[in-house]
Amino acid sequence: MxxxxxxxxxxxxxxxxxxxxxxxxxxxxxxxxxxxxxxxxxxxxxxxxFENKQDLVNKTYIDVKAQYTAYAFANFDESMSVEQGFEHIWKRIADFKLNESESAMFLSQCDNTPIIDEPSLQEGIKHLQPLLDLWERGKQEGLIKPISDYLLYAYAINPLSFLMIAQKRGTFKLDQKQIEEAYEAAWSSIKN
Amino acid sequence: MxxxxxxxxxxxxxxxxxxxxxxxxxxxxxxxxxxxxxxxxxxxxxxxxFENKQDLVNKTYIDVKAQYTAYAFANFDESMSVEQGFEHIWKRIADFKLNESESAMFLSQCDNTPIIDEPSLQEGIKHLQPLLDLWERGKQEGLIKPISDYLLYAYAINPLSFLMIAQKRGTFKLDQKQIEEAYEAAWSSIKN
Amino acid sequence: MxxxxxxxxxxxxxxxxxxxxxxxxxxxxxxxxxxxxxxxxxxxxxxxxFENKQDLVNKTYIDVKAQYTAYAFANFDESMSVEQGFEHIWKRIADFKLNESESAMFLSQCDNTPIIDEPSLQEGIKHLQPLLDLWERGKQEGLIKPISDYLLYAYAINPLSFLMIAQKRGTFKLDQKQIEEAYEAAWSSIKN
Amino acid sequence: MxxxxxxxxxxxxxxxxxxxxxxxxxxxxxxxxxxxxxxxxxxxxxxxxFENKQDLVNKTYIDVKAQYTAYAFANFDESMSVEQGFEHIWKRIADFKLNESESAMFLSQCDNTPIIDEPSLQEGIKHLQPLLDLWERGKQEGLIKPISDYLLYAYAINPLSFLMIAQKRGTFKLDQKQIEEAYEAAWSSIKN
DNA sequence: CATGAATGAGATTTCATTCAT
DNA sequence: AATGAATGAAATCTCATTCAT
Missing domain, CATH: 1.10.10.60 (Homeodomain-like)
Incomplete structure (x- = not known):
């Protein structure tokens, strides 16, 4: 080697x-x-x-976040329709949160505590652009509510974190049927 | 004294x-x-x-969670219609998350990390029953989607935590207009 | 009261x-x-x-030591013969060590560690005089070896502490027969 | 190095x-x-x-006890007669208690208090076997009293601890003559 | 590059003692 | 005389980080 x-x-x-x-x-x-x-x-x-413990955890966060977004946008194609594109990305993210739950848990912990420093958090956000672009297109086409991207993310994507944690804790099981229900709820919340 | x-x-x-x-x-x-x-x-x-540091943080969690639910259900009345009741509770929770953001941040941190022990987490969940009862009524009346309470909570309530954190970090500002938009998204995601 | x-x-x-x-x-x-x-x-x-912890333990020591010697010399009478007197005292001490084993354990711990201060140790020794007087008489009568009182105490009395601890620890049981054997050993070791 | x-x-x-x-x-x-x-x-x-303070003191005890027994049985030879063998071992032990009085004090403190845990006490006892074997031989030859090894140890060996402490405290001085007297007392107490 | 041993600084927790009541 | 609450000081132990090898 x-x-x-x-x-x-x-x-x-x-x-x-x-x-x-x-x-x-x-x-x-x-x-x-x-x-x-x-x-x-x-x-x-x-x-x-790594320079020190803070650096180790920062770099870990950035690495995992990059994996997450790479996973989310794999096979995504800007020629897809807004709804097709959203469904594609949403399901990739759901897959990630449920199959790569170790990584997802780690992100969730970092995003809800002050353990990652600000520059690294910024670095992590960068790669979401394709989703924001898709939403922009959706808004222009009148398909998606003309509201802040933060609101869209809060309702369309973030709930998956909550469900992933519930599932990890064993209090709840997300099977295929419930993933469809979740997708329905997500789409309902942001579609015009 | x-x-x-x-x-x-x-x-x-x-x-x-x-x-x-x-x-x-x-x-x-x-x-x-x-x-x-x-x-x-x-x-x-x-x-x-307190017995030790773990006990201190557990008891703090239980205390804050109790404040949270007390706040959420203040002035709530079971004679309200499902939609009225939901809007009432939702807005109380939004108020809490945005006005009592210190408490809300703390809960968010505890709910996304392993710092609170299992028994204390269980203790904290107890008090949500009135909301679950309301949803049950909503399902029976055909007003609310017949899906798991976890899904309903994930889409109707949990996004407020994400928005609260974004606001705390200063990257986003939730004013009256956006609260209404958020409420719209929440209700859209769970109504039948 | x-x-x-x-x-x-x-x-x-x-x-x-x-x-x-x-x-x-x-x-x-x-x-x-x-x-x-x-x-x-x-x-x-x-x-x-008590003034402080040291004083408490000192006073406890003195109290218990006084009980011990009072017990040892109860019913002892200077008119007894040397051998009678020694057997009487020895058996009283054996009784004390085995029946009042809490007290005896405490003394043993104090006599083998630096927890009691010097003046209190001195204070505790005082009351042994009648035994020393008896030995003196025994030496004059040629019944007891003409050796230091420390040696006499080490061989005639102190072994009972060892046996008491062994018994307390449960590794050894002192019944009537063994007490007689112990007395034999004690007397053999000091008699001329 | x-x-x-x-x-x-x-x-x-x-x-x-x-x-x-x-x-x-x-x-x-x-x-x-x-x-x-x-x-x-x-x-x-x-x-x-060492794992913690308890472990440190346990290990110290075991170490010192091993030194003690190694010292006691140095140059001892099972071909010696019972009396020769006993005198040899007894004098080695006396040497140890008086010359290595730091070590001996430590053992005495440990053996009379609850600072050493039970398993370590057991570990420490192991190495006394040669002395017990010698006594067994002595009993069979009718030279030594047919009594418990605990009694033999209490009278033949343990008094040396008392004398060592008295000497350490300065209240008493064990010179060559007194060592001989002590040996006499020890042997008298256990010989048939 | 890689390491195991070492440590200074600091964390949690305990405890003898005091003091207001 | 008696106390429960409070605490300063110190105890045990941990850990991020360094350094000689």
Missing amino acids: AKLQKSIDKRNALINATIALVNNNGFHATPMSKIAKMANVSPATIYLY | AKLQKSIDKRNALINATIALVNNNGFHATPMSKIAKMANVSPATIYLY | AKLQKSIDKRNALINATIALVNNNGFHATPMSKIAKMANVSPATIYLY | AKLQKSIDKRNALINATIALVNNNGFHATPMSKIAKMANVSPATIYLY
Whole structure:
């Protein structure tokens, strides 16, 4: 295996350990030593890849957020109609939240606490542009309510986080039928 | 001032300090010593009122959750029509999230991280029953979609948390017009 | 009940609580608050009867040591022969160590650690005089080895402490037959 | 110096500091910080070698007890006669108690208080077997009283602890003549 | 690059003692 | 005399980070 690859593997192992431990124990109960142990490296090695703990968690956030958006827009095509496009993206996001629930949980935790610093939060938001563009088109075509993107996101996308957490906690199960119902609710809330 | 009152005041001061500091710094960066300082007591005094840090944050959660539901259902009357009742409760909750944003932030942080233990989370959920009863009535009258309460909550109520956080971060401002738009979106998403 | 009596009762309750707790947990794990709780008084009340923790444990030691020697010499009569007198005292001490094992344990702990201050240790030794006098007589009569009282005590009396602790720990049981054997060993070790 | 050696040195420094401080101040007045200072390491370093304070004192006890028995049985040879063997071991133990009085004091403190946990006490007892075997032989040959090993130990060996403490406290001096007297008393107490 | 050992700084928690009542 | 509440000081232990190898 090439040296570079080994390096990337270690970085990934650290990122994954961070996600798993922060999800299960919370940021406050995730010491660097545990992260190192789970990633099978020495604590000192972490500092070869990241400046400090804050940097590690920031970078983890940015990485995961990038995965999330890449997943969301895979196979999306700007030639799709607004409704087709929205359904496509929405279902990709639903898939991500339910199948990649470790990653989704981590994002949810970061987005609701002050553990990520402001610049990294900004960095994470960047990649949502295609969805915003789609909504813009929808508004112009009169298909989507002419309201703030924040409102659209709050009603069309964010509820999936709540459902993912409920499912993770075991109090609720999202099967195919309920995903359809959720999509209905999402579309109803933003369509004109 | 009576002894009992002084005791209650101290407990409240501790709860409030906990909310403020956890909101601003996160649980991991909120030492007991800072909480004590902010509440104007000695660190040792905290342990007269709470067993340990975990207990303090659990009890804070339960307290705040109780305030939240009390606020939500104030002046609610089961004789109201389903739509009237829903609008009433929804707007109370919106008021709470936007006016009592410190409390709301704290709840959001607790509901998205593993800092509160399971029994306390359960304790906190108890008081939502009137809303669930209203939805049940709505379903029977054919006014509300016959879907899981989790889905209804995810779309009708939870988006307010997202909007509250966005507003707190200063990236977005919820004024009267947008509250009406949000209400429209909420109602659209769950009405039949 | 007279006021004075109530006062004495409280003092005794404190002394007894100290003995029980130090025996079971050791001095280092016996906080004043636990002593107070066990004696059914407020922590502050302890300071009405004793200057501080050191004073409490010193006084407890002196009290128990006095009980011990009183018990040891009860019914002893200087007109007894040396051997009769020794057997009498020895058996009283054996009785004390085995029946009043709480008290005996406490003394043993104090005599083998630096928890009691020097003046109180001295105070505790005082009352052994009758035994030393008996030995003196025994030496003059040629019945007892002409060796230091420390040696006599080490071999004739102190082994009972070891046996008491072994019994307390449950690894060994001292019944009547073994007490006789122990007496034999004690007498053999010091008799001329 | 090899890494391993430095590690062993640090562990030993910690063990020795523990012995010295517990002897002089008692367990309750021996904070980890003092132990660290005396061993010339940071308090945090203690936790690389021992799990916690209880573990440190347990391990110290086991170490010292092992030294004690190794010392006691050095040059002992099962081909010796019972009386020769006993005298040999007894004098080795006397040497240890008087020359290695720091270690002996520590053992005495541990054996008379609840500071060592049960498993570690058990661990410490293991190594006395050669003495018990010798006594067994003595009983079969009719040279030693047919009584419990606990009684034999209480009278033949344990008095040395009492004498060692008395000497340490300065109230009594064990010179060569008195050691012979003590040996006489010990042997008298257990011989048939 | 990689590490294990080490640690300073600080976290949580305990406790002997005091004080207003 | 008696107390419960309060606390300053200190105890145990943790952890992010560094450094010699």
